[in-house]
Amino acid sequence: MIEVILKKGKEKAVLQRHPWVFSGAIEKVKGKPANGEVIRLIDAKGAFLAYGFYNDQSRVAVRLLEWNEENPTDDNWFRARIAQAVKSRAELLSSGDTDTCRLIFSEADYLPGLIVDKYADYLSVQVLTSGIESVMPVIIDELKKQLTPKGIFDKSDTSSRAHEGLGxxxxxxxxxxxxxxxxxxxxxxxxxxxxxxxxxSGFYCDQRDNRRILAGYVKGKSVLDCFCYTGGFTLNSLKHGAASVTSVDSSALAIETLAQNITLNNLDAAKQASVKSDVNNQLRKFRDEGQKFDVIVLDPPKYAPSRSALDRASRAYKDLNRLGMLLLNEGGLLATFSCSGAMDLETFKQVLAWAALDAGKQVQFINQFCQPEDHPLRSSFPEGEYLKGLLCRVY
Structure with missing residues (x-):
């Protein structure tokens, strides 16, 4: 097995079980490993540190898998990891009222670059690293053994694969x-x-718990669901007694699917209105028309894909939330989210404080939202904590 040698003093994060080794921490590579090949990572003195996937095209040159030298990462190793991930979701799926979840969450489930979502009898897969790509036959075979799905569909149509030299x-x-x-x-x-x-991958199951929590606040209220997609917060609000729900999204397919979902659940379509529009433009239009709501949901796409984009993203989050605050009735509720891993909760709170100041509003944080149990946070990998949200009362 090819060895990758770390520079002196660069082993601390590895010993703390962080799964990423950046290219700048590498002193030497003994041989020419193929991208996606498993290598032995050793320190400057030659001591074994871990096994990991190698990729010379990625800024993350090694994605670590196993720290026990006596436990080689062969096919059985990958099968065991998949079985472990599936087993850990069994209780969630046993309730009878949920048959969709994230089965495998990349580094959090010790399989860096593999996302698997379960949608009833189908699996949707995203492969984001060359290492996982190299073992896909084993992964597919084990998923079939564990779950006997009707089909497994590849949704690896993301530009992030280019960082690993993948199409x-x-x-x-x-x-x-x-x-x-x-x-x-x-x-x-x-x-x-x-x-x-x-x-x-087809759906945002990471908001499952947060939809349920917010549903407890909407009875008899007027709700505005922004970036509604196919209606997660909208459907929960209608089911739990909202007086009215206005749903905004720029995607025609999302709006069409939302209408079908309302019918599918026998919900009162007369209480719901959909608007196909850019959310920021629509919020300004609502403001100019003098419209007000009791509850507003802001669940935008990722504004900060990296720390270098954080300043620009903070301005975008501030403007979005400022507009939302201006549309709330006195004492109304703002459920606002960020799925940008680069933005931590304290920074998000500061952004909301700035938004409140610009809007001339007072804000109380009354609840916090986070990602659910099928999107676990690995103790040695804080970067896996991406979804955060706050329920705010606005005066």
């Missing part, structure tokens, strides 16, 4: 292709998921 990949990996809409259950609500054409 986009899309299509059926095993079994049959999914139908146009796969019906799944989450918290007792049925959703139609378009795996092939939907955003990301």
């Amino acid at each position: 986009e990949s899309f299509g059926v990996l095993a079994g049959s292709p999914p139908p146009e809409l796969v019906h799944v259950k989450e918290n007792g609500i049925t959703y139609g998921i378009n795996i092939a054409e939907g955003q990301k």
Whole structure:
């Protein structure tokens, strides 16, 4: 096995089980490993540190897998990791009111670059690293053994694969292709998921718990659901007694699927209105029209893909939340989220404080939102904590 030698003094993070080794920490590579090949990482004195995937095209040159030298990362190692991840979600899926979740969450499940989402009897897979790409036959075989899905679909059509020297990949990996809409259950609500054409892997199951929490605040209230996608917060609000829900998204497919989901759940369509529009433009239009709401949900896409984008993203988050605050009735609730891993919760709170100042509002933080149990946070990998949110009362 090819050895990668760290520079002197660069082993601390590795010993603390952080799974990333950046290219600048490497002193020497003995040999020419192929991208995605498993290598032995050793310190400057020649002592074994860990096994990991190597990639000379990525800023993260080694993605670590195993720290025990006596436990080689062969096919059985990968099978055991998959089985462990599936088993850890068993209780979540046993309730009967939820049959969709994230089965494998990349580094958090010790499989860097592998995302697997379960949508009823189908699996949606994203492969983001060359190492995982190299062992996909084993992964697919083990997923079939563990879950016997009707089909496994590849949604690796993301530009981030270019950082690993990979092209986009899309299509059926095993079994049959999914139908146009796969019906799944989450918290007792049925959703139609378009795996092939939907955003990301098809659905945002990371908001499952937060949808349920917010539903406890909406009875008899007027709700504005921004970046609504296929209606996670909208459907929960209608089911739990909201007086009205206005849903805004720029995607025509999302708006169409939301309408189908309302019918699918026998909810009162008369209480809901959809607006296909850019959210920021629509918020300004609502402001100019003098519209007000009791509860507003702001769940935007990732504004800060890296720390270098944090200043620009902070300005975007501030402006978005300022507009939201201006549209709330006195004492109304703002449920606001960031899925940018580069923005921590304290920074997000500061951004909201700036937004409140610009809006001339007073804000109380009354609840915090986070990612659910199927998106676990690995203790040695704080970068895995990406989703955070705050429930704010605005005066």
